[in-house]
Every structure is written in structure tokens, then in C-alpha cells.
Amino acid sequence: MPGKQFPSFAAAVADIPDGATIAFGGFAMPGTPFNLIAALAEHGARGLTLIANTTGGAQQPRMPDIGMLVERGQVRKVICAFTAATRASDVLPFTKYYESGEVEAELVPQGTLAERLRAAGAGIPAFYTPTAVGTELAEGRETRVIDGREYLLEYALPVDYAFLRARRADTFGNLLFHRSQRNFNPVMATAARIAIAEVEEPILPAGAIDPDAVHTSGIFVHRLVEIPPPPAGLWPQKRQERVRP
Amino acid sequence: MPGKQFPSFAAAVADIPDGATIAFGGFAMPGTPFNLIAALAEHGARGLTLIANTTGGAQQPRMPDIGMLVERGQVRKVICAFTAATRASDVLPFTKYYESGEVEAELVPQGTLAERLRAAGAGIPAFYTPTAVGTELAEGRETRVIDGREYLLEYALPVDYAFLRARRADTFGNLLFHRSQRNFNPVMATAARIAIAEVEEPILPAGAIDPDAVHTSGIFVHRLVEIPPPPAGLWPQKRQERVRP
Amino acid sequence: MSDVAKGFTRQQMADRIAAEFGDGWIVNLGVGLPTLCSNTDIGDRNIVYHSENGVIGYGAIAAPGEEDLNLVNAGGQNVTLRPGAAVVHHADSFAIIRGGRIDVTVMGAYEVAANGDFANWRIGRGKGGGIGGAMDLAACARRVFLIMEHVTRSGAPRLVPACALPVTARGVVKLVATDLGLFEPAGEGFRVRELAPGVGMDAVRAATGAPLVA
């Protein structure tokens, strides 16, 4: 079994083929694999299906996001909880590509997105959820009444690659997340054939993390890249608060 | 909001009514709430439905287990992964009550049991699983073919009370488990209306446990009881290896 | 509409909603106006703020210079933690939501109907929208409270007889705080729980698209 440490972000994403399905951790700044996204842009794979909470671009300063991969023409489809901004005055960079039909999108409630990824990792092919019943998203779809309440059938969402960002890792691939860095990262790791983590601190020897404290077991994590200090490495920035227009 | 610390195991189980459904953490010795089980025996509630990995009694020394509650006539039904021993030479104390029809049983594969409890806690009323397809347990039940594979429909398993055992807790009810103590405890906590934990170390002030390290959030935990040292409190014993007959 | 200036400020709307939280409640705060609730003084009530991204037990917005850039609320703002806090991953966070542990979710909205329907994920133009965790929260929290401006920027009512925009969930809204007061969807119309300081019933009636009921 070869070691899991890769020398660069470019090396860690080098084998990603055109047409791959990739999930990206992150909710706002925390836990977003900025460096791997930038490497994928550089790599140039096309026809990708991308899964994340949002396509990005709503917050400033703008960091590498799915919208940038869309702008570079690398993306066929996105699956996410936001294809447009929630504020009427905002416009996401992604929106115009979607409106024009250049890129497909599947809009999924955030909890359903998390659960579909979890299901993929847990060998559950489908499940029922109360979310979105009675809305436009449920139109024409299979529902079922259980104990008097109506539920929507949802399917697992497996992915080829997951891009993660963690605070700490050991050589076995065990990951620790700091605070709300955790978000989608653990479930995306379990849903992926190959999970790649960018890691903020120097990789620890196996055994350095308390087995009771591990957030994501190394059995789910295949590649690790240490993030260099800025400016070579990308790190969360303090958000610039927008002035309400 | 009153405090969560209870002065005794008896006080922590005092309100449990006849007919309640109760889940018990534990896999072999670790994480089994021996003291709460003993208190429930003393309490005397009857007509109970009990959920656990096993009815107990296969290992020595014997500790308080579901089988003991069955022997005291308190139990209507058990839901578990073992209603009989796996070794032909062993007989579980529970088995004769089941064979005679005094107590009902629902035999559930261990992973399905864990997932049904998790589903109850996660607001998922039903899900599909490949487990038990083609076996006696699937006879007459609803299945569905998804992407060419056959799956069995399973329903959530909510419970009234969960009995847990943890290494450490804070006053908010956050729990930490040591090693394989964890087992069913976290999912049973989420499946329960009221979760009661027996705790091995003195209860810590809220804030003493790193938020990133918490195994079960206090939002799921309603009552805490500190376990006194032996002999007043019950603690895991070194298992006596049986000599193969 | 000259009364609007006398109504609740943004923070007052949040404070008014926060005053309704029961002791011991687990409260989910959505992006925008609702996040202001975590700055409200809640006195000696124990309130646990939950954020959809898996933070249980957060507190006020972090003071400048004291931000942890890896700790944010639903709106991406850096917050603080209160004693007893815990962090879980996204699937576990929404398990908490769908599992019925959230006593109330507070959200912003574009429209709310007298029957308790509400809309907050698509503004009408174009395809797609921004659902985030709103549909899970709306379908599964024990109560849905809204904080919203009473009218649109062009002056059209947001409290309406029936939603024109695609709904987020049906029949779930229990309480609405606007700059003009506090309202309850009541089937045929909205019940006025309270008027904001300096706001008269006529002004509310003029700004509301559905009847006001007793």
C-alpha cells in the first residue's frame, strides 16, 4: 500500500478524468478545499459533475469556487442547494450559465443533499424524507404515506472524488476538523471512491491522533496534501461585510 | 430548564411507565448501562418493549441484562440481533421465554437495527437496505430493485427511553465514550424521547469538553447519573473465558 | 407608509422574536435577519442556538479581531461558542433538524400566506433558486417563525392571501415579525399579536395583502 501523502495539489488531482463526479466540502469559508479547486482549474478536466452546498461567489473576497470552474467551461452539471442567491440584490456568477442552458443544475435541499451523500457512503440506495413535500421540487416525483405523513423518495448520491479540507491528519489518513470546518467533509469522504484532503497542519505519524477523537477514519481518505503558508497556499480570509444597498 | 444530574439510578428511571419502549446501549461489556438496567428491575415497570444488540447471558460473569428483566416478567417484547446463542452448545436465558411464547421477539440484523435507530433519530421514516435479501427474514416483505439490485424496505425504530453508559459527561449532557463503549449508545440517544446516561467519571462543568470532541451532544441527553465506585456501582468485569466443551 | 419609519428596527424585530423563545428551546437561526437573534439578550433563559452547518450552542457574533475564521453561522458570519457547545457534520446536523429536535426555526421570507404557507427560495425571475436548509427546517422544526420586511421595496405586501412564489413548505408558519408588528397566520387572514411602536392598525391594513382577523 503506497503512502497517502502527495507532494502537490496538482499531483493529487492529476488522474481525474473528463466526466468525473466530484464533491466539494465547505460551507461558506470553513472546510472549503480552495487549493484543490484551484488545482482542478489548472488541471483542466472537462464535462465534470460537481456537488457542493453552493456554486459560490456570494461572499467577498471571492475564493476558488465551483463558479470559477463553470466560467472555465469545465462543468457539465452542478448539484447543490443554491443555484441562485437568496438576496434579490445578489447575482451568483453561476446563475447566467444556468439560465443560458450552458450548464445543467439539480437543486437539492441542503439536508437532503447531505443525507443522499451519507446514504451513498452507508450502502443505503434510497430513503424517504419529509423535506420538500408539497413544493415544486416534489412535482411528478414518487411519494409515500407512512404513519399518515407524506414523504418523498430520495436516492443515494455516490461520487468519484471528494475534495476535503481538514485541520489535521495522520499518515493513515485520519482527519480532524476544526469547528464548522467539518460540515459536508465527513459525509462526502464516505460517498467517494477516492477522497483527497488538503490539510492545514503538518501530517502527523499514525497513532498521534486519539482513536476516540478521529472525525473521519483514514479508510475513507486516499490522498493528503499539506497546505503551504500563504501566498503559495490558500487560506480562509476574513469575510468582507457587504454594505446593504 | 432544570439540571440534568439525577441523584440516583432509581430517580432517573422513576417515571418510566408500563408499556414503555426502551433501548439499551452496549456491545458485550463496554457501554452497557448495567446500573440503569438494575434500577429498572427494581422499579418494576411491566409490559416493556426492549431493544438491544442481544438479550444477554452468553458471557460470564453475568451482569444485569435484558434476560434478567425477562425473567422478572417485566417484558412483552424484545427487538435484537440475537434471540439465541450462536454456539450450538450455549443457551441464552431468554430463549426459553421466547420458545414458550411468554415473550415476543423481533430478530433484526445488527446493522439494520443500528440504521433503524439512526433513521428514527434522523427523521427518516424508512429506507432500503441490501441486508437480509434472499433470507427467511425477507419472506413476505416489501422489496424494491434499484439499479439492478434487490433491497429490503426497513422502517425507523423510535424509542421512548434510551439507557446509555459513557466515560465522561458535562452538565449540558455532552457525552464522551471510551473506545468500544461507543457502539449503539449515540444512535440510541438520537432515537429516544428521553435519554438517560450513567457516567463513569464525575460530571464536568459545561464547557470542559472540547466542542470538536463531543460524541453525543447534550441536546439528546436528558438525565445523568454518576456511577459510584464498586460495589455500590456496577462496572465492566474481565470476561471469564469459557473452556470449550 | 410613513408609519414604517416608526416601526421595529431590524434588531428590534429579532429581539421581538427572541422574546418568544421558551426556556430550554433549541433554536435554529437562518441567514439574514434571523441571525440577529443570537445577539439578543435572553436573560436567564437557556437557549441553544443551532446552525444548519452543524454548530450546536453558539452565541453572539464574534467581536472584531476575535473571529475564528473556521467557525460560522448559517450566514457565514463568525460567531462565538457558549459552554456546552458541540460540532457535528452536515448529515448529523440535518438529522437533528429532521429528527424534530428544533423547537423553532427562524427564517427570512419573501412571502407568507394567511394559511401558513411561505416562500423564501426563489424570487420569481429565472430558473433555480437558493434553498439551502430552508425546506428541511420548514418541514421538520416544531415551529416556524419568520422575520421579514412587511412590504417589498416597491411597496407590495409580503403578507398575502396565497403565495404567488413557489413555496418552501405549506401551512407551517406560526409567527411573523415585521417592521410593523407581530402577526400570526390564522387561515383566512393574519391575526395582529402586536403593533410596533408608533404603528397604527390602518397602516398595517394598508400594507397587508390579506385580511386582518381577530
Added chain:
Amino acid sequence: MSDVAKGFTRQQMADRIAAEFGDGWIVNLGVGLPTLCSNTDIGDRNIVYHSENGVIGYGAIAAPGEEDLNLVNAGGQNVTLRPGAAVVHHADSFAIIRGGRIDVTVMGAYEVAANGDFANWRIGRGKGGGIGGAMDLAACARRVFLIMEHVTRSGAPRLVPACALPVTARGVVKLVATDLGLFEPAGEGFRVRELAPGVGMDAVRAATGAPLVA
């Protein structure tokens, strides 16, 4: 059946199965004979032992006096941890199993059929049984290996044309180690991969309920 004494010991059966584990495999060991595999010297292969109760990366049985009473394998025996170990809860442990991460599960069995069916949860008498994690593992692991005595105590074959006992899963068994050797279910019969030391083909044929095939 006098050859049986010359066959594999219990630890040898486990060693023989462990020799088949590939480098980097995640291996689940069931209660009974399979747990002996974690004591086998695996040389420089990286093997991760998973136990259904949520332990990832355990090692040998703990030495007397060094047991952690809160750390057990599937059989309830106190084990040790290897560097890189992690603990998860039961639902996450079976998510690993159902999710297809287990390269091989090693189990005991009462019966195995030539078509790969096997039975290990009910011994035939009475109601109920002991399923444990066997059905999840059998349905979802990439491979199922069995370690079992070749015949019952009364001498009846356990390798049979079709299971008489209720099955745990159908068509999943890839390899069977018994005291007499190493066998593969091959549809019409069992292929003999290897004979145990001192065991002849005639003795195996006499002790096996299904044909032996090339």
C-alpha cells in the same frame, strides 16, 4: 475420519485464511474462529482489522493484565489498537460495511453450499437465532471467507450441495478454510485449493456432502 487429527489446528485455519488477505485490505473478523486471524503474523502487509462494534484498526488480543475492558472485538474479547486506529458508533460501523469498504469478512458457519450460499444464524432447533452482523456483512462485503470445522460433532458434512438451514446470504462465499483444507464453492461442487498436512483426498471426499470438482 482418522485424518482429522492430522489437519489444520484452529489457529492454522485462521493463519491459512489470513495468508489470503491482500496488502491494504480492510478485513472484518467475526466471532469465534475468525478472531484468531488478528493474532496471525501478517508480515509487511498493511491490514486494517474492522470489528462490527465500530473499531477500525485493531490488533492482537490483549496480553493478560493489559486489557482495556472497554475495548473488545466482535467476540467480546479485549483487543489492542494499532497506530491509525479509530472508533465509530454502530450506525457508522455498519455504514462502512454496507458501503462496500470491507474487502473481506471472515465468518464461522454451520453449513456452506457449493453455490456459495451459507448458513450461520440458526442451528435448526426452535425459534429465533443469532444473526448479529452476519447478514449485513455477508450481503455487503466484497468477499466472504469462512472458517469452520469440516464436519459436525456427529460427523455430518458441513460442505453440502444446498443449505438445509436458513441461509445468511446467497451465493457470496468465495473461500472456506476447514480443518481438512482450503475450498472454493464452485457451483456444482467444491474446488480443493489445498489439503491440510496429512490429509488425503479420499478423506476429504468422505467428509464432504457435495462433489469435489477440478
